[in-house]
Amino acid sequence: MTLLGLLEEYVRDGTLRLELPDGSRREFGSGTPQASIHLHDAAVMRRIAYDPGFEFGQTYMEGGWDPGQHGLRAVLDITMRNFAAMFAQRARHPLGILRKLLQQGNRVRRAYRNVAHHYDLDEWLFRRFLDRGMFYSCAYFERPEMTLEQAQEAKCRIIARKLCLQPGMRVLDIGSGWGGLAMHLAEHHGVRVDGLTLSREQLRVASEECTRRGLDDRVEFHLRDYREHQGRYDRIVSVGMFEHVGQPYYGAFFRQVDDLLGDDGVMLLHTIGRTNPPGTTNAWLRRYIFPGGYTPALSELTAASEPTDLMITDVEVWRLHYADTLAEWFRRFQEIRAEAAEHFDERFCRMWEFYLASCEGTFRHWDQIVFQVQLSKDRQTVPITRDYLCGD
Structure with missing residues (x-):
């Protein structure tokens, strides 16, 4: 046609x-x-x-x-x-095992390379369109009039509540990004945090900021894949990283979390997901923005976690929060677009703004949402009602 x-x-x-x-x-x-x-x-x-x-x-x-x-x-x-209905129909064709491995076969070496493609872009760019805390994941707009900075802080608060933190706990942040969440948890909740990233640029920036804020005795960042890490933790959190794991490695991810988490531990997984059945990643996004990336259906998460000792204790779905986050990122990028064209080039600016605007559309009109999945090994660790999530 x-x-x-x-x-x-x-x-x-x-x-x-x-x-x-x-x-x-x-x-x-x-x-x-x-x-x-x-x-x-x-x-x-x-x-x-x-x-x-x-x-x-x-x-x-x-x-x-x-x-x-x-x-x-x-x-x-x-x-x-x-065109939502047309693309939903196209995306429902199941991926064969070989095709999944080709698109999402994120072995350790390939995982480093995939992350470097996007996250090792110059810090200059991210500083100019993200919030002051450099959170590169979905914010939580408790009120429509919230600024991006306020909404990112609100996200940190709700994550901390779901982790049921106590001072002195050891926390692992898988996919620590620019370090904002790890430093927030250490500053506000008195915990010790190890952060894992595959991006050298993120490691450099996060480590420098950690030193500037006097947190070196409580927060340490590592250039390390989750499969390479060892230790034992009271709490584990992962925000915006699971999209890079790849469906063939979901089982390995949850087995590793199971091994790293203490017997009365709690894990909070925050990931983009889909409302539709398992499908594919858009080819343009996969080539230019997130090679190896894939957003899971909830059925894929539960199937991968069930063989472990991890018990799903809470699931929350954020529907439009990421659309609003992306809209604000787009607005801020437009404010510095002329600078970005000089710093990179016009083709890059077109790629970046198309990425932000099209991803906003997937949350407003297509099947993209955010899952927050809380897991624990002991049914007594997490409160049996959700009242604890409503505190100040």
Whole structure:
């Protein structure tokens, strides 16, 4: 089917206007929201029609089309809300074992390489669009008027409650990122934290900040894969890392957590997930943003954890918090976009803004959500009601 045919068939909610390479204009759908696209080349139309999931982002990176006055977020909002059903159907084809290993075969060496692709980008970039604490994961907007900084602090508070922390406990942070959560837990809850990262840039930045805040005696960061780590911990937390594990290694991940966690320990897993059955990762996102990445269905998490001594004691689903987080990241990136184009180049800026805006769309209109899964080995460790999560 041609691009015009696809738009004619699917666009119903909102108005999408196209300016074609020959100067003619077409309009699809009706009402609000509204967006427009200026296509620069007829070949772009053919490429998008052939493989919209990959080529829509690829041709934008290449400058093959530009959004109109309403901007890129508006274009992706309309296209993703109208094409959700089509892409959900395409994503439900099960992956064969070989294909899973090819796409998500994240052995230790490959895991380091995959993380370096994204997280070893210059600190300069992340400092300019993240919050002051450098949290690169979903914030928790308890109130709509919260700033990003306030919402990230709220996330730290709810994670700490779910971990049931006591002063002096040993905590392992798997995928410690820029170090914000580990330092928050040490400062506010009197625990000792080991953080694991595969990013040399994150290790450098987190370690320097830890020293600056006088936390070297309570927090230590390591360049180490979770499979390489040894020790025994009272609590384990992992935020925004499980998406990089790969489905073939889910069992190994939970077995390692089981080995590292004490008999009365608690683990909190915070990960992007999906509402639909197991599927695939978008090809454009897999190539340019998160090689080896995959967001699990809840059924995949439970199946992988069940053979261990870990018991799921609580599951919470965050639906739109990440959409709001990504929208704020996009806004902040636009404020420094001209600087970013000089620091990197125009192609990089197009890639980055398409990544942020399209991922926002997956949380608003497609199947992406966030799971917070609490696990324990002893049914007595965690309170039997959820009242403890409502404290100050």
